[in-house]
Amino acid sequence: MKKKIGMNKSTYNNMITLGIVVAAYIIIQILISTGSVSSLMEGLLVPLCVYVILAISLNLTVGILGELSLGHAGFMCVGAFASAFFSRLTEDLITATYLRFLIALIIGAVCAAIFGIIIAVPVLRLKGDYLAITTLAFGEIIKNVVNVMYVGKDSTGIHFSMKNAMDLNLKEGGDVIIKGAQGITGTPTDSNFTIGIILVLVTMIVVMNIIKSSTGRAITSIRDNRIAAESIGINITKYKVITFAISAAFAGVAGVLYSHNLSTLTATPKNFGYNMSILILVFVVLGGMGNIRGSMIAAIVLTLIPEYLRFMQDYRMLHKRKGAE
Numbered sequence: 001m002k003k004k005i006g007m008n009k010s011t012y013n014n015m016i017t018l019g020i021v022v023a024a025y026i027i028i029q030i031l032i033s034t035g036s037v038s039s040l041m042e043g044l045l046v047p048l049c050v051y052v053i054l055a056i057s058l059n060l061t062v063g064i065l066g067e068l069s070l071g072h073a074g075f076m077c078v079g080a081f082a083s084a085f086f087s088r089l090t091e092d093l094i095t096a097t098y099l100r101f102l103i104a105l106i107i108g109a110v111c112a113a114i115f116g117i118i119i120a121v122p123v124l125r126l127k128g129d130y131l132a133i134t135t136l137a138f139g140e141i142i143k144n145v146v147n148v149m150y151v152g153k154d155s156t157g158i159h160f161s162m163k164n165a166m167d168l169n170l171k172e173g174g175d176v177i178i179k180g181a182q183g184i185t186g187t188p189t190d191s192n193f194t195i196g197i198i199l200v201l202v203t204m205i206v207v208m209n210i211i212k213s214s215t216g217r218a219i220t221s222i223r224d225n226r227i228a229a230e231s232i233g234i235n236i237t238k239y240k241v242i243t244f245a246i247s248a249a250f251a252g253v254a255g256v257l258y259s260h261n262l263s264t265l266t267a268t269p270k271n272f273g274y275n276m277s278i279l280i281l282v283f284v285v286l287g288g289m290g291n292i293r294g295s296m297i298a299a300i301v302l303t304l305i306p307e308y309l310r311f312m313q314d315y316r317m318l319h320k321r322k323g324a325e
Contacts, residue, residue, distance in 0.1 A: 014208045017293045018201065025197045040307060046261040049196030050254045051303050053203045055283035055295035057250035060207055062281065063290035064216065065243045066223030067124065068132040070277045072251050074139030077272035078115050079108035079252025080259035081146055081178070084187045087260065088177045089153065091188055101190040105199075105256050112252025113245045115142075120244035124237065139277055146267040151178040183266035184259075191260040199257055203250050204292060210246065211290075219243055 028045065031037045054072060061069050083104035094100040123134050150161045154174030161167040165176050178184055210216045218239050221229040230236055259265045269275060283302060287294030 010212065013293075014204075017208075017296075018204060020293075021197065021200060021204070021296075025193075028193070044303065044307060045193040046191055046196050046257065048300055048303055049193070049200050050258045050261075051280075051283065051299040052200050052296050053250055053254040053257070054280045055287065055299040056200075056203050056207055056292055057247045057254070058280050059284045059287075059290060059292060059295045060210070060250075061243055061247040062284050063288075063295075064211060064223065065219050065240065067240070067244075068128065068281075069135045069244075069247075070132045070274070070281065071119065071135030071137075071139035071142075072247075072280050073272045073274075073276035074135075074142040075112040075116060075248040075251035076255040076258070076276070077139075077142050077146060077267055079112040079255030080265060080272070081184065081255075081267070082111040082252075083108035083256040084184045084259040084265050085151065085177055087188050087190065088184060088186060089158075091186075097188070097190050100188070101195070101256075101260060104190075104260065105253060108252040108256035108259075109249040110252075112255065113249035116245040116248025117241060119248075120241045121237075124240040124244065136274060136277065139272070140274065143267045143269070143272050146178075146183075146272075147181045149178050150176065150180050152176040181266065183264060185264045187259055187263060187265055189260060189263060191257050196257055199253055203253065206246075206250075207292060215239065215242065 028037065032042065054076065058069065058072050061067055061072075086107050087100060087104050090100060090103075094103070119135070119138050123131060123138075126134055148162050150163070150165050150168055152159050152165070152168045152170045152174055154171040156171060159168040159170060159174075165179060168174070168176065170176070211220075218229070218234050219242075221234060222236055222239060226236060258271075265271075279302075283299040284295050286302070287296070287298035
């Protein structure tokens with residue numbers, strides 16, 4: 001009887017969290033239609049959805065599995081560039097905006113999940129700081145590799161180089177899509193706030209159902225006591241890889257949403273570097289390990305506070321001026 005009540009309480013809390021997201025969407029849409037939302041706030045709506053998806057997906061690895069990963073921005077980078085490349089490549093072939101974005105979304109998620117599996121198999125044998133350092137290195141490697149990639153297309157097909165655009169040897173009328181450190185320009189801006197909210201809801205529903213499933217219970221048992229979980233026959237490597245792959249896939253989804261909100265995408269440290277991975281981890285820790293609603297709130301608050309405190313940026317120089325005197 002107690003077990004049943006506990007399950008009902010968990011479902012009830014999940015429904016409240018989903019309801020809060022839907023209610024927030026409706027309220028914001030009403031405010032936008034009445035002109036009560038500033039252009040600054042309106043421009044932050046899609047990035048807010050991106051950060052919420054990243055926070056929820058990383059919580060699956062850090063909060064539920066209990067493994068410290070600092071390479072989440074790398075998976076986001078994979079999803080962002082894979083989907084942006086596809087959209088630029090098929091912009092003239094697939095004119096239906098939502099169909100093109102849906103395919104790009106699947107490609108971004110799958111590519112990120114594949115990288116998640118590739119990284120997880122050897123890396124998840126490590127623990128603690130060693131795992132964190134290794135995943136951090138992965139994120140930096142991905143960013144640096146993208147910065148030296150040149151990919152173009154012409155009548156003969158797709159060309160790839162890691163030297164410069166001239167080395168692609170494109171024929172007349174060819175187009176350089178990925179331009180090294182300059183990234184990708186001209187990506188169709190197919191994402192919007194409505195799509196962002198839908199993806200947030202999908203991420204929440206999938207993660208919440210995983211946590212409540214037998215897979216989620218196995219993952220939680222690994223976090224609580226690895227030796228005890230292994231002693232009762234739980235395949236630790238299998239569940240770790242599954243968790244890492246799902247978490248990476250949703251990071252890729254966030255990357256797709258992010259890349260299709262911008263006309264220019266570059267793999268700068270600000271976008272996909274170490275600081276981004278740390279910021280996502282801060283969302284998870286501040287919101288509470290394993291707490292989906294808390295991660296969402298932390299992501300929103302920590303994104304909005306710097307924007308609304310911009311008027312105070314001049315005051316940070318006061319202590320320097322005083323010291324100079």
